[in-house]
Amino acid sequence: MRSSDVLVVGGGIIGLVTAWRAAQRGLRTAVVDPDPGGGAARVAAGMLAAVTELHYGEETLLGLNLASAARYPAFVTELEEAAGHDVGYRACGTLAVALDADDRAHMRELHALQTRCGLVSEWLSGRECRRLEPMLAPGVRGGLRVDGDHQVDPRRLAAALLRACERAGVLFHRTLAERLTVVRDRARGAVLTDGQELTSGLVVLAAGSLSGRLAGVPEEVLPPVRPVKGQVLRLRVPPAYAPFLSRTVRAVVRGSHVYLVPRENGELVVGATSEELGWDTTVTAGGVYELLRDAHELVPGITELPLTETRAGLRPGSPDNAPLLGPTDLPGLHLATGHYRNGVLLTPVTGDAMAEALTTGALPDEARPFTPRRFSPVRQEQPA
Ligand SMILES: Cc1cc2nc3c(=O)[nH]c(=O)nc-3n(C[C@H](O)[C@H](O)[C@H](O)COP(=O)(O)OP(=O)(O)OC[C@H]3O[C@@H](n4cnc5c(N)ncnc54)[C@H](O)[C@@H]3O)c2cc1C
Numbered sequence: 184m185r186s187s188d189v190l191v192v193g194g195g196i197i198g199l200v201t202a203w204r205a206a207q208r209g210l211r212t213a214v215v216d217p218d219p220g221g222g223a224a225r226v227a228a229g230m231l232a233a234v235t236e237l238h239y240g241e242e243t244l245l246g247l248n249l250a251s252a253a254r255y256p257a258f259v260t261e262l263e264e265a266a267g268h269d270v271g272y273r274a275c276g277t278l279a280v281a282l283d284a285d286d287r288a289h290m291r292e293l294h295a296l297q298t299r300c301g302l303v304s305e306w307l308s309g310r311e312c313r314r315l316e317p318m319l320a321p322g323v324r325g326g327l328r329v330d331g332d333h334q335v336d337p338r339r340l341a342a343a344l345l346r347a348c349e350r351a352g353v354l355f356h357r358t359l360a361e362r363l364t365v366v367r368d369r370a371r372g373a374v375l376t377d378g379q380e381l382t383s384g385l386v387v388l389a390a391g392s393l394s395g396r397l398a399g400v401p402e403e404v405l406p407p408v409r410p411v412k413g414q415v416l417r418l419r420v421p422p423a424y425a426p427f428l429s430r431t432v433r434a435v436v437r438g439s440h441v442y443l444v445p446r447e448n449g450e451l452v453v454g455a456t457s458e459e460l461g462w463d464t465t466v467t468a469g470g471v472y473e474l475l476r477d478a479h480e481l482v483p484g485i486t487e488l489p490l491t492e493t494r495a496g497l498r499p500g501s502p503d504n505a506p507l508l509g510p511t512d513l514p515g516l517h518l519a520t521g522h523y524r525n526g527v528l529l530t531p532v533t534g535d536a537m538a539e540a541l542t543t544g545a546l547p548d549e550a551r552p553f554t555p556r557r558f559s560p561v562r563q564e565q566p567a
Pocket residue numbers: 192193194195196197198215216217218219220221222223224226227228229230231232358359360361389390391392393394397412413414415454455495496497498499519520521522523524525526527528529
């Protein structure tokens with residue numbers, strides 16, 4: 184039997200940031216994951232898009248997204264120092280454009296919502312958009328300039344978190360957790376597929392889209408997360424074509440969403456589909472076709488670029504598109520999951536919130552609305 188203060192099940196970016204922050208607070212921390220630093224971050228584009236990803240009904244989540252975006256620069260400085268390498272953070276801003284009258288109407292609605300929420304977003308004509316990004320198609324009808332939505336390279340972020348954890352003394356078990364151990368109505372650790380039994384004062388379930396599938400977790404605290412498939416392409420901008428795009432460009436192309444995220448190292452990420460297909464991660468001809476078709480309408484020159492990679496990953500979706508953070512109704516069991524399409528953006532604030540919850544038992548103010556208890560059946564049945 185091995186024991187720790189905190190056992191994190193799942194070593195994606197959310198499990199890793201939780202483990203790193205816990206270890207920094209002096210907690211003996213272990214992570215179980217067959218492939219720590221992998222997960223959805225291997226696929227994700229890494230947009231830090233609090234403003235351009237705003238949706239109706241997600242104003243509470245917006246507060247958390249903005250809090251995390253504001254922490255990013257300091258978080259990156261600290262993490263790069265701890266890990267000894269950079270994470271590809273780029274304060275480049277975003278341009279969200281429309282190609283036809285319907286797309287433009289949609290964009291106008293988004294702009295109105297952003298303005299109501301007090302966000303900084305400027306409406307530009309098609310010509311002004313093209314002046315900023317000359318590779319845009321002549322048909323662009325207008326768009327929103329959002330200088331506060333930046334980007335980071337999720338693969339580098341995950342690698343840095345892994346390194347920072349190792350340097351902070353986090354212990355890694357490179358295998359799967361098979362079941363949660365519950366003793367006298369309290370989470371006490373986990374049994375691993377290699378037969379090891381780990382005991383721990385606190386267990387954090389951070390297994391991404393698989394968080395709802397760990398055996399031994401009582402039904403009433405099992406997180407209601409589901410996988411939402413996303414296909415993504417990676418292209419390379421040869422030096423002769425640079426700068427191809429100077430900021431993230433995204434669009435609604437006749438109703439479907441597409442984005443192009445240009446990295447400083449010449450990589451161009453084009454994403455992403457959104458498909459409710461269970462745990463399927465097949466890259467399909469249809470998915471690749473739709474992404475290239477829409478990206479080509481937006482930036483015709485894209486067809487000249489070498490296509491270097493196609494991949495699909497799973498976003499951990501929750502019923503209200505917001506994460507589940509902190510203690511559950513099972514003593515000793517915490518959740519850090521359900522980050523859906525904003526997990527990269529929410530990494531800094533999640534690390535802080537989880538460290539606070541693990542050391543004090545309570546979430547900080549900004550994370551309180553994201554308690555897993557909002558989905559607790561017992562509480563919902565209680566009279567108001
Ligand atoms: C196509 C796509 C594009 C995206 N783009 C963006 C973006 O631009 N911006 C943004 O902010 N977010 C984006 N996201 C979302 C973001 O990637 C996720 O929200 C985030 O990576 C989730 O991290 P996680 O650690 O919670 O889960 P995951 O990355 O899924 O990691 C879970 C980990 O748990 C491990 N695990 C599972 N079961 C067990 C078990 N039983 N025992 C041990 N380990 C286990 C897995 O091996 C995995 O490593 C995107 C996602 C996708 C798929």
